[in-house]
Amino acid sequence: MAFADVNDPNAVREAIKEFDSKGRDVFLNEYGFGKARDYFLVVDGKRYDSKAIFGVAHKYQFPDLGPLEFHHFSGGATTVEKKLVAMGFHVDGPQQSAVDPVPSPEITKAHDEAEAAGAFDPHDESDARQKTFAAIVRRQVNAGSDANCSKPTKGAARSAVLAYWKS
Template identity: 55%
Template structure:
């Protein structure tokens, strides 16, 4: 007896019954609470997603799936209904992501660390920009997602978290304070990162990358510039055409196709199988990555191990730093 057993047809039957009984009686009859995270949308109406699923089980298998026997939410009810072809809509907004806070913090900093009200054009612009970021799927956004009121409130949260702020603080989250801290430590870098994100969104480049998520660590963000610019970094490195051009150019210069940090040469170790293989690392600092197209001189040839070591923890190393580290280790072992 589980969610897995319900069918599209059974859900449609539960919807019919819900319409006949009305929300209150439907919920009472079957012992469910109103859904506070996801609503099912059907023909312009909203339904309590969990209750519908529980009752759909009755239509599919003859017995109700009681509220206590399963949990509602993104991973369960919402996912199942979407799989069956239904539309679901979150009734609560997702927490602000690091990248979103970078943009908000950038705005507050430029306003002398004061909050900005919802009616101001810069808040309205930011609200629009945030709605275009490929960070939160549509189904997880409530109708109020990053609207000017919410954005204005967030600027006040950030402003009142600033160490120079005297007076009451509004209730911002831990992540607000971490992003604020990153701004206080290195304002130039963070302003450049905000600019990079904005430009990436406006040019459409970031939106195209929304599918590139497989390498992203979910919780930990490995650079203060945020997830979107990291995504862009990896996308540029995965560009086959650029990589081949870089290899051709290196050959034409009579240089070996070898790792610029450790000297590893795939062709020498693996013969013909490895002779055309090398990874490229994009050497432009993340916060400047928004500004231009990739030039071949921005790419460094890297073996897979060294490339991984550059990105394995924060802060990312430069190729030069990694080379120095390798040399030090070698001396140490001699």
Template identity: 40%
Template sequence: MTRQHVLQAIAEYDSRGRDGFLGVYGYAPTPGYAIVHEGSSYDLPAVLGVAHRFATGRLAPSDEVVGSIGSAAAILRKRGFEVTEPGGSSAAGARSSSRTTTRAPRAPRTTTPRATPTRRTAAPEPVAAICPTCSMTLPATGVCDYCA
């Protein structure tokens, strides 16, 4: 999973809103661990699970993500994300204080105010019609191609 996969998941989280994002993918809110990106906080297990989907094509189950959340948080920190842990510690607090690194100063960021998007809950996906005889999904015509 790359940084880009995580950013894609965060972008979808922003577009759907918290409740819509969690509802669509079936994740429950998980207090404690969170990803902080550009001043916003995101539910870590849900973002990781969806980022895993972008990387592999398979949504990671919630229990699988929660079981490996500590190592996943370390990987996200290596990818440049700030991760908060239960008890209020963050990426900066989790680093060893005995290790010092010198970095080149960053250019100042110019920020423009963003319009706050309206948050909508996700609409449930429509259930596909199924042929009662052969159990195949019906085409848009509503007539089964096999049993017609």
């Protein structure tokens, strides 16, 4: 039995359960895998290190042979991704992640908290400009609270900011 023989989706699900119960760092260290950089297995919105999950799935499908080690396979696109997709799983690769990311629950929560606190999406140019402009105006207006400064008017602050944006 070898890499090509892993074809049982239930073995992959068992590896995912083990990953979830141990946590990423313990799971990867126990089986000698590094953190994935490009290819992630995505199940229920959660991203998993595809090679590590696939290697441990081998243990569940072939208990007598144990898990595959990292040196049993190479690049995600040519090996693990194709096998996992053939079993009905979704794998995010470098191109997919940049275009259609699947954020983890932690990322989604952090994004929601940041948005509620007034943060902006740096990829949305108009939102970034509006929030940056508002922050500059607030700083300009509040700059007068220093004892050595006279407080500028909002019109003066706006003029200063507009002059900055035109330069």
